[in-house]
Amino acid sequence: MTEPLIYDLGSPGRAGIKMPDPDVPLADLPADLARDDLDLPEVSEVDVVRHYTRLSILNHSIDKGFYPLGSCTMKYNPRLNEDMARLPGLAAVHPYQDPETAQGALELMYETQEWLKEIGGFAGVSLQPSAGAQGEFTGILIMRAYHRDRGDTRRTRILIPDSAHGTNPASTTMSGLEVIEIPSDARGNVDLESLRAHCDDTVVGLMITNPNTLGLFEDQIVPIIELVHNCGGLVYGDGANLNALMGIVRPGDLGFDVMHYNLHKTFSTPHGGGGPGSGPVGVAEHLAPYLPGPLVDIVEGAESEGEMPRYQLVMPARSIGRMKAFYGNFGVIVRAYTYMMVNGSDGLRRVSEMAVLNANYLRARLRNTYHVPYDRVNMHEFVIEGRFADAPGIHALDISKRLMDYGMHPPTNYFPLIVHEALMIEPTETESKESLDAFCNAMVSIAREAREQPELLRDAPHSTPVGRLDEVRAARQLSLCCRPIANPD
Amino acid sequence: MSNWNIPTDLHYTKTDEWIKVDGQEALIGITDYAQDQLSDIVFVELPEVGTSYSANQSLGVVESVKAAADIHLPASGEIVATNNDLADTPEILNQDPYEGGWIVRVKLADPSEVDSLMDASAYTAYCDERG
Amino acid sequence: MSYIPHTADDIQAMLETIGLADVEELFTAIPEAFRFPTLDLPEGLSQMETSQAIEYLSEANLPAGKMITFLGAGAYNHYSPAVVNQVLLRGEFLTAYTPYQPEISQGTLQAIFEYQSMICALTAMEVANASHYDGATALAEAVILALNAARDDRKKVVLSGVIHPEYREVVRTYTQGMGLTIEGDEPASADLNTFIDAIDDQTALAAIQYPNFFGQIDDIARFIQAAHAHGALACIVADPIALGLLKPPGAMGADIVVGEGQGLGIPMSFGGPYLGFFATRQKYVRKMAGRLVGETTDAQGQTGYVLTLSTREQHIRREKATSNICTNQGLMALAAAVYLSVMGKHGLRKVAELCYHKSHYAADVIDRLDGYNIDRHKPFFKEFVVQCPRPVAEINRYLLETYGIIGGYDLESPYPDRKNQMLIAVTEMNTREEIDLLAQALNEVEQ
Incomplete structure (x- = not known):
């Protein structure tokens, strides 16, 4: 089942919309400025609606079924968030309007900053970064700026555990710093001895994900942070896994100096097939002057008695600069703020408790069928091995593809790299016990098929719109655009 | 017993390149083990002719769908030719890594540098060790 | 707690399976001194109350439409057009992740492929990626592409002062650790000739905006020729709506065309989320950052789409990746594709x-x-x-x-x-x- 390209629909001369004729005199356009042709589709509105509706049903989505993609926190995306982001008083506000005409938007941003500070235990928050990877990049630039501002230019190294997400080293390189990889120990935690050996006066900081990518809380986190602080380094927390920690522990209290939040994971904003996200950064007091701006602050002294506070945009004193134009992904921030308001203080703790309960329940139910390499109480996710000693030739990928036939999205494959044939499972708190049981039953059934009918797995998926796609062909015979473009060279 | 084709007349590096010396010049490529680990190769980034590199320096990249590996020069020298067939048919590296799949021809700065590299038996042991 | 389905019985049964007595036992790995802090935040509200509170906030703003x-x-x-928002509300697009599993992501993948094709058509460039965060970050990524293409031999970038001031600030933020010189926009009011004179043989990339920040149409063909005369890449920051009428930069020889796609059906929303589009020449495709969707086939020969050239990206190349970017602005790219289809x-x-x-x-x-x-x-x-x-x-x-x-x-x-x-x-x-x-x-x- 496939759908033609939009360019292959319609007919010359057809239009999807009627725009009005000019109500002003026509102005001349110098002929040498105008383009000759514009190669866009010629389709009707109904062509467009049907085409994109038919495309949409080729997708799996949270709305359609279980989506246990590890480290991605695919929780239900509340529809109230969507309504709020579309209120005309929020969606139709221009970023350069006089702040006096955008006090509601500024207040919403200010409140979001305050909530995030309290949840993470930080002194300052900037909502600027557009996504998690940009939040990370921001955090590294802040650490770098802090050291350079003190005249300490010897520090050029960032320590990163080998289990870290690939964006950690990539963001480090973009900041002009050097990556030093720290191995994990047998329990899947950072190897303290190796860390100690690398802690010296060339260290900018350590980047660490806690809970780590195995879903385990680093129980040595306090000594790890002490080690880094004692050599003058800073500690960056990758907040990808914050869904396990709200109201459970505050990274700022543990001594983290910087952390980014993923509003599109923890705070229920939709992933939209790859974005937009939002990756605010929280920092301890000593790093607050370096935050990217502008931030929202209350105008001092502007409020007379009984009046509402006035809000303004401010640039922190020693800011690393802007990470994007304007103030952050405001529409995403509205959704996250809506979610926080609905949950409140107790609700957020309940979110993390149930996310962790769900993940441990899955581990307990699957541990007799699949090997769990680090089999202890985990946080919001855990990792199993997608291979069986008595079913040679079956890989994690085959299990993943077969899950699609059961109507579920596969777990994250082959990550973290330190587990063979890794399948990383994160159910999130919005899944009911019935939905978890259905997943376990599917996984147990697939394990049986792996032994009895291995070809069922190797040729899977069988029920999807297309089968396994030829990625080698895609890369060798690059076709990235369906239109012929004349090359002027 | 090794699963890979490892010709006895070549020298090998720890980063899985081979070098075949012919007087002052040498041909360089990646080994059968390397192509097997990378699986289907989809792209090779080649250096410019005339550039000089020192031993172990990266001169290009081999990419498959799932991985990318730097190509290191086994011994110092200047690039005198590159295998332009690889631009359109990178799969030669999978099919014929030692003949059709040569990557660069180099004018060696010091042919004796090659003596410190692994011979076929040492490299076979090195591959077996890694599985 | 609207979104958690667990009943007390469910929780009890699950704890029994795990072998624990209560929920708090799940958290013993956390140092006790820091466990279960009290968050000084309000109690949760019902959806109805939340909706009323946020509507009240929204009424303190004066939006376009009312003004x-x-x-x-x-x-x-x-x-x-109404169609744009309606398509974006389809849960199958809205609540899907990045399309890592192509068999169950063809909707997102094909929509991005169509978006890439339309951006190529609009700019007259050969390849476009799946998008960046916004116009400003797309320009920063263009700078990084040029530095990589020059293999670090050129460490200078020339930005015209007629580029959006915040875009120039973002480029400076992004490149602060890269040992780069940025010229051309000091003073910001410098004219086209002064800007062109700043381009030299050390310049990796020179960029100008089209139409410029003041709305004016500069002689960009002359700029592109000047950049090429020095071996620098010529980058154009373009307004996609203007490209509906004006000569496309690709036809004048631009190497990179980036810009802000907000005008393509995306609300102003107080500054974001927006859409950074990025298009370049085929020869730079492997130096380009960001996600790319390519066409291929399955075993039955059916046409399908996959993320391709991912060896450029952070999850494989780690510290050697072309960029740290992980995602695109998927839903915003979809909005632009629907907008450009319906406008046509x-x-x-x-x-x-x-x-x-x-x-x-x-x-x-x-x-x-x-x-x-x-x-x-x-x-x-x-x-x-x-x-x-x-x-x-x-x-x-x-x-x-x-x-x-x-x-x-x-x-x-x-x-x-x-x-x-x-x-x-x-x-x-x-x-x-x-x-x-x-x-x-x-x-x-x-x-």
């Missing part, structure tokens, strides 16, 4: 023509007012600069309080020598009556 607006400067009040070949041109005619009408009527002058030394598209008789802030206050008009952008803070200069944006959304009212109000301020 007449002539404010642009990088975010525009363009019309978004004829509609986009019409939108661009409406912007052109209406802004020229506005410029004409304002130019006739005493005390106001329009900068007409170059052609312009939908924005133009007005020299005003008084400070812009003062005029804007009058427009707002007396007529409910949101006036233009005050150019003085990013360009200190542009005192009392207002940048006015006119789109297809502005009626002749609104423009006449603006002129009347401006006239009154002067008196």
